[in-house]
Amino acid sequence: DVVCPGFTSDCLETLEEISQEAREAFLHAGGKAFAYIPCVNDSAPWITALSRIAQQHLAGWPVGLPDEKALLQTAERAKALGARQ
Structure with missing residues (x-):
């Protein structure tokens, strides 16, 4: 059984690579x-x-x-934490 927990929906790439190509490789290997x-x-x-x-x-x-004051405060906090100018 194969599940792809990193995906919430199947897409063509997932279906082709996992459901088809991996299936073929698995069966070919015995x-x-x-x-x-x-x-x-x-x-x-x-x-x-x-x-x-x-x-x-x-x-x-x-x-x-x-507002402008909040933006300036955010910029100052970022600079204090090492953000580039």
Whole structure:
């Protein structure tokens, strides 16, 4: 069984390289059974989870532009931490 935990959706590259090329190499090397486990793709539980994750991490984001004073303070903090001028 093969799973690609780094991907949340199957793409053509994943399907071709893993599901086809890796399957062929495995079987050619003497493997007997190769099963590609599909990604979560657009399954309802995953879309719900992704929505909740996005909402959690987007909560509290500023809706307007920072004022000039806030920008200057941020620049000064960055310089104090070693940012290039």
